[in-house]
Amino acid sequence: MSNSLPGIGAELARLKETSRERTLTLPRGIDFTSNDYLGFSRHPALREAAVAAVQEQGFVGAGGSRLLRGHHDAHEQLERFSAAFFRVEKALYMGGGFVANYTLFTTLAGRHDAVIFDERIHASVKEGIHASAAERYRVRHNDIEDFASAIRRARAQGARRIFVAVESVYSMDGDLAPLAELSELAHQNDAMLVVDEAHATGVFGATGRGLGEGLEQAHWISLHTCGKALGVFGALICAPAEIIDYLINKARPFIYSTAPPPHLAAAVERALRLVDEEPWRRQRALELARFAHEKLTPDAPFAGSQIIPMILGAEQHALNVANHLQQAGFDVRAVRPPTVPEGTSRLRISIHADHSEDEINALAATLDKARAAA
Ligand SMILES: Cc1ncc(COP(=O)(O)O)c(C=O)c1O
Numbered sequence: 092m093s094n095s096l097p098g099i100g101a102e103l104a105r106l107k108e109t110s111r112e113r114t115l116t117l118p119r120g121i122d123f124t125s126n127d128y129l130g131f132s133r134h135p136a137l138r139e140a141a142v143a144a145v146q147e148q149g150f151v152g153a154g155g156s157r158l159l160r161g162h163h164d165a166h167e168q169l170e171r172f173s174a175a176f177f178r179v180e181k182a183l184y185m186g187g188g189f190v191a192n193y194t195l196f197t198t199l200a201g202r203h204d205a206v207i208f209d210e211r212i213h214a215s216v217k218e219g220i221h222a223s224a225a226e227r228y229r230v231r232h233n234d235i236e237d238f239a240s241a242i243r244r245a246r247a248q249g250a251r252r253i254f255v256a257v258e259s260v261y262s263m264d265g266d267l268a269p270l271a272e273l274s275e276l277a278h279q280n281d282a283m284l285v286v287d288e289a290h291a292t293g294v295f296g297a298t299g300r301g302l303g304e305g306l307e308q309a310h311w312i313s314l315h316t317c318g319k320a321l322g323v324f325g326a327l328i329c330a331p332a333e334i335i336d337y338l339i340n341k342a343r344p345f346i347y348s349t350a351p352p353p354h355l356a357a358a359v360e361r362a363l364r365l366v367d368e369e370p371w372r373r374q375r376a377l378e379l380a381r382f383a384h385e386k387l388t389p390d391a392p393f394a395g396s397q398i399i400p401m402i403l404g405a406e407q408h409a410l411n412v413a414n415h416l417q418q419a420g421f422d423v424r425a426v427r428p429p430t431v432p433e434g435t436s437r438l439r440i441s442i443h444a445d446h447s448e449d450e451i452n453a454l455a456a457t458l459d460k461a462r463a464a465a
Contacts, residue, residue, distance in 0.1 A: 153353055169359055185344075242276065264398070410425045
């Protein structure tokens, strides 16, 4: 008798046959895959901030939910600091971007509401929308007319609250949302624009506040994840005060969950200060991204960010090319469906401030060989 569950073995076999099986692989080789765009996860200042917080405050874990004894000085200080940093009324620190997106839509969007979302939006937003009772409108990627038409349809159906959900920098394509137009559209239609800045925070904006920096954000909720360019963990929901107060009262994943460890909140605050102290990092990352695009994917248009997709098509082909690169000492991974659409398996190459031109040239040379061999 099997000690597993009916159907599990067959599904795993199917994934293997279709080259969609995933296994865990430890980091090895030059990092062209992580979201540590600024090199913050290994930055001595962040390490010191985390260690000092543990030593001075004496806590490794928060010990409870934020509404009970799990609310610490470091959380409060981070939220105050981030609200000022991102120039919003209030911020709320959550234990991850996935849970933050899920929380936003399951808490704020109900039966009489509508969520209009870009077809390439992150899985965490999709999960949140699906778990909510709101009406869903899927819109063609970055198609402002399609967004406008979905808003009109939602209004015609009598939607109470209308949310427009986008990423500012798309995680698997590296391209940018037309935020100014979307913001204007939301404003004109009394809709709330929910901007996931996961891959823009720390990297984009005149001072690293994200792609939305400088835009009027009165009709915005933005999400800044802290485990990518900020190098730590968690996510900050930035919103009008009333919305944050409502989440504190109503958001089940916030209320019924242990708070993130306080030393991580301290490290996130340090990371935000570092964004101001070391602006060269984001400038270098974006400069190198353009260089890398010319070397790695000269035939494709530049998506505009530090995420460079190389679309290869079939799952097994993408795996073979990635494998070849890994053998040569480059940590590049293949991304396959369902993370990306059918037939668009790809390498997702991420460029970091601490890469060198030589490393990128070496990757480009190996890539040519890998594609020829795979
Ligand atoms: C666009 C986007 N939003 C949210 C998340 C989730 O963030 P976290 O890794 O902090 O849970 C990710 C990470 O994969 C992401 O790419």
